[in-house]
Amino acid sequence: MNKKGFIFDLDGVIVDTAKYHFLAWQKLAKGLDIDFTEEENEQLKGVSRVRSLEKILAWGNKTISQELFNDLMGKKNEEYLNYIAEMDENEILPDVPRVLNTLKENKQPISLGSASKNARTILERVNLMSNFDAIVDGNDVTKAKPDPEVFLIAAKELNIKPEDCIVFEDSVAGVTAANTANMISIGIGSKDVLGHADYIFNDFTEISDDFIKSLIEN
Ligand code: B16
Ligand code: MG
Numbered sequence: 001m002n003k004k005g006f007i008f009d010l011d012g013v014i015v016d017t018a019k020y021h022f023l024a025w026q027k028l029a030k031g032l033d034i035d036f037t038e039e040e041n042e043q044l045k046g047v048s049r050v051r052s053l054e055k056i057l058a059w060g061n062k063t064i065s066q067e068l069f070n071d072l073m074g075k076k077n078e079e080y081l082n083y084i085a086e087m088d089e090n091e092i093l094p095d096v097p098r099v100l101n102t103l104k105e106n107k108q109p110i111s112l113g114s115a116s117k118n119a120r121t122i123l124e125r126v127n128l129m130s131n132f133d134a135i136v137d138g139n140d141v142t143k144a145k146p147d148p149e150v151f152l153i154a155a156k157e158l159n160i161k162p163e164d165c166i167v168f169e170d171s172v173a174g175v176t177a178a179n180t181a182n183m184i185s186i187g188i189g190s191k192d193v194l195g196h197a198d199y200i201f202n203d204f205t206e207i208s209d210d211f212i213k214s215l216i217e218n
Pocket of ligand 1: 009012021048138
C-alpha cells in the first residue's frame with residue numbers, strides 16, 4: 001500500500017484552541033489600550049507567540065521595552081494555560097477521530113505540525129497522543145509559519161518525501177507554509193480566507209473516507 005505523510009496542524013484543526021488564544025490576546029491588548037478585530041485575529045492564527053505580540057503592538061502603534069514584552073508573553077501564556085487546563089475529549093473537533101482512524105486502518109504515518117509550544121499538553125488533555133507517529137511543535141522550530149520548517153521536519157520524522165505529504169491547516173500562514181514545502185494543502189475553514197489551499201473544507205465532516213483513500217492512492 002502507498003504511504004503518504006499526513007500532517008495535522010493543532011489549533012483550529014484538531015481542537016478549537018484558536019478561540020482561547022483570541023480571548024487571551026484580547027485581554028492583554030485591552031490592558032495596553034489596543035483593540036483588534038476578528039479579521040486581524042485571522043492573521044494571528046498559526047503565527048508564533050512572539051510574532052503575534054509584535055503584530056498586536058504594531059496594530060496599536062505601540063513600542064515597549066524588551067522586559068515588558070517578555071512579561072506580556074508570560075502573562076498571555078498563563079491566561080491561555082488556564083483555558084486549556086479545562087480541556088477534555090469533548091473539545092476534539094467533529095470527525096477528527098474518524099479521519100485519524102481511517103488513516104490508522106490504512107497504515108498511514110501521521111504527524112503533528114503545530115506552531116504551539118503547548119501542543120503536547122493539549123494532545124494529552126484531549127487524549128490523542130497515541131495517534132501520532134511524530135510530534136513537531138513550536139519547541140522544535142527556529143522559523144515560524146509561513147516558513148515551511150515545521151512541516152519539513154515532520155516529513156523527515158515520518159521518513160516521507162515532502163511532495164508525498166498532505167497538510168491539514170486552518171491558518172493563512174500554515175497553508176502558505178505547506179504550499180512552500182511542496183506539500184498538498186488542505187484548508188479547514190472558509191474559502192474567503194484559505195483560497196490558496198489545494199482543497200478547502202469547512203470541517204472534517206465534509207472529508208469522506210473515500211477522499212482520504214484517494215489522497216493515499218494518488
Ligand atoms: P503557543 P497551530 C498556533 O498553533 C496558533 O494558531 C497561534 O495562534 C499561536 O500563537 C501559536 O500556535 C503559538 O502558540 O503560544 O501555545 O506557543 O495553529 O500552529 O497549532
Ligand atoms: Mg491552526
